[in-house]
Amino acid sequence: MKAEELIELAQEAMRHAYAPYSGFRVGAALLCADGTVYQGSNIENAAYSPTNCAERTAFFQAVYDGHRDFTALAVCGGKNGEITGFCPPCGVCRQVMREFCREDFVVYIAGPKGQYQERTLAQLLPDSFVL
Numbered sequence: 001m002k003a004e005e006l007i008e009l010a011q012e013a014m015r016h017a018y019a020p021y022s023g024f025r026v027g028a029a030l031l032c033a034d035g036t037v038y039q040g041s042n043i044e045n046a047a048y049s050p051t052n053c054a055e056r057t058a059f060f061q062a063v064y065d066g067h068r069d070f071t072a073l074a075v076c077g078g079k080n081g082e083i084t085g086f087c088p089p090c091g092v093c094r095q096v097m098r099e100f101c102r103e104d105f106v107v108y109i110a111g112p113k114g115q116y117q118e119r120t121l122a123q124l125l126p127d128s129f130v131l
Contacts, residue, residue: 001035001037003072004114006031006037006074007074007110007116009037009039009074010027010029010039010074010110011027011076011083011110012027013040013058014026014076014081016039017042017081020044021046021048022044024042024077025041025042025079025081026041026053027039027041027054028041028053028076029058029074030055030058030062030070030072030073031072032062032069032070033069033070034067034069038059040053040055040056040057040059040060040061041054041057053089053092054077055089055096056093056096058073059096063100068100070105072106073097073106074107074116075089075107075109078112083111084112085111085112086109086111086117088119091125094121094124094125095125095128095129097121098125098129099130103121103128104120104121105120105121106118106120107121107124
């Protein structure tokens with residue numbers, strides 16, 4: 001799957017976000033090695049700490065379904081459903097990725113006007129904690 005296709009799926013997922021407090025919607029699309037794609041969106045909570053990020057929503061669905069081999073992730077976000085800038089994964093999401101992915105796992109960070117950045121997990125989380 002091309003980066004642009006995965007980013008389109010992340011943008012679609014962004015529309016499903018539940019973000020009544022911040023208005024900041026995030027979407028993610030996770031590509032499994034077998035070609036299956038899982039989408040996720042952020043789900044806020046009034047207490048904030050129980051909020052779940054789009055990336056983890058996608059990962060947790062995939063893991064629940066038995067997937068453990070992942071190739072790439074696209075993520076995008078912004079106010080009022082518009083991509084307003086680059087939205088890289090937070091530290092918690094990076095560590096969840098490292099639990100299931102090798103350092104060469106690819107993350108596409110979508111920006112406005114069709115732009116995107118490509119990073120490996122090793123670039124996003126150097127010296128990661130792995131057992």
